[in-house]
Amino acid sequence: MRSILQDPDSSSWPDSGAELSTQDVGRLIYASISAVDGPVLDEMRRIRDHAVVHNAEHGLRVALMHKCGWFVEWIEGPMAGIHALVERVALDPRHRSLKVVHESVGQPRLFKPWIGSIAQSTESAGEFARRVMALHERHVRGKGYEPASVWRSLCSPLPGHVEVAAAREGTYQRVMMMSARQTGAFDLLRWLAHETRGRVAHRRFAGSVHDALDVESDYLDLPDQGQQGRRLIANARKGLAMGVTHAFLPDHAAVVLLLDADAGQSLRLLERLLVVCQQVRHRPAIIGLGADGWFVPELQTATETRGLPWLEARTGDGEPKHARLWGALKTVLDRLG
Template identity: 35%
Template sequence: MGRWEEDHGAASAEGAVARIIVASQASIRQSVYQEMEKIRASAVKHNEPAGIATALLHQSGWFVQWKEGPAPALQDIMARVAGDSRHFDLRIVHRSRGPRLLSGPWSMAIVQCSETPAQMEQRIRRLKQQVDEGLQFSPAATWRRLSTPMIHAGAMRQHDPDAFQRVLVCAAAGMGSFELVRWLGECNKVEVVHRRFAGATERDVGTDYVDFEQDERVWRVIAMARHGLHLPLTRAFIPDYSHVVLLLSIDAERNAQLVERVLRAYEFVEHPPALIGVASRDDMHAVPAAMARRHRLPYLAAVADSRLPQETWAEVQPLLMHWQQAANSSLMSGAGRTRFAQ
């Protein structure tokens, strides 16, 4: 267990913390990536000793920062950040107290998309209006609404547009998860969204997703690089998934490593998503299933060649159908604590 986990992890004595999400217009001249790296260098220096965790997003000319920590330290850092000339027009879109959801002092995401700053502003304005009218969104749902809004027509017809099924896919080797998402995009004639995430020290990793409707259900299938599973921003969204699909390889060691990574990312999540393993032979499920069982996790076995998207989806989709809609609603339940260990 790292120092951060010891001091601030769900097993530590730390109680509820202050959580805030602020959107602001970016005014940076250099490359976004370079500027984010500079901000990261300051933040890792100041945030860790103060117990502050930040997730910073740059998208369509806007920053979105999600910060958590002891209220006085958070106030101090926000006072300094507010005076930073690299942004202006700060708007608070979320404020709550609750358990930490970000499991480390820093993560960042850069999203390149065709949305204009004005369109992004409209979404920020709409969200703020809903919050002002009394709707309470969890920090993760707030972030999702700003960064990766569900705009599929099928979701708009639902009572709660955020109650769509979210599934994470990760491959033990190769790029199978990204190929599955690309194939789902092609089949359903919808665009694949690309994003990049990074943590406090490591290089950035890719993650792609696609939204579509199938069997009267709206789906978001997200491919995540296995090296990105431990990032605080990835971990904060784990409770949002109905399932994590593991595309297993013929290399048993790599399969065990992938399950290890997922189990580490699941640490302290009270109701972690069920696992679905995809392997071409039944016997290849034995080790991953045993690892899942030791952690009392449901493990569903799909027999398919995980390198073939069509065959994989045909076997996995029926397993994904067993899912309770209520579990994925975006609105905060109670203090937002119900889904995390304390």
């Protein structure tokens, strides 16, 4: 899945209408060992093309992840349609050893017909399998976690064993970072990883054929910061049109906008972000980050008019270096708690 430079023109999500559904849906997540013979990326694209057409007939929306030689699929929609899909998957030669790790009825999170992802990991297939089984056993005992927590614990886990990670879910500070121009958020994340001797986790997301093109989203864990840890997630601007952003934005305490000297660029990115926040009915703190001259009153006015808090992480005059950017940002994030 390749990254491209251009952004989509809007952050709308026409597949799901203008409003979130208030009706509960069936929700199921399973993990299965991949038996794909050949490039996984090619197979993921074939799965996408089939799923976008056929799942819509049954009111299903799906997120599919490939990691450590496993598939993880999150399905939402009518429970009868979910069970029929799982039965078909169980017979599919591309999968084996299917384990259900979550099943419930509740508020939907997936509002695009299909989201696909391939995640890099230093974890072995055996280690991943142990986390799958831990979640499966909790599900069988009726002590499972919420679907978003289950998905994250497999696809982008917090540091530590699944039980330790789950205990930190509610207090781990998640912060999305986006840059108004070029790749500033990703550059800052890589610099910070080098400074803290941390490891950047790389993910690639693909949407449905009517969605945004493939995008990158990297993250870095800082387990000793915040109340019980902090995760910084660098997102591409075009990711605002992706279903995965809509699904997980409600779990973010803040969104950082790395501003640009061109105020028009900053305002355009902010407007797209504010639209997405309205669509998912989430009010994270919006943090402007950059040199003093990059801030204009319209940024605060636009944010607060939409009912979201506006915070500023200023670095002073001149072109800021990574150390100054992080120093200013960390001060604001520490105040958020």
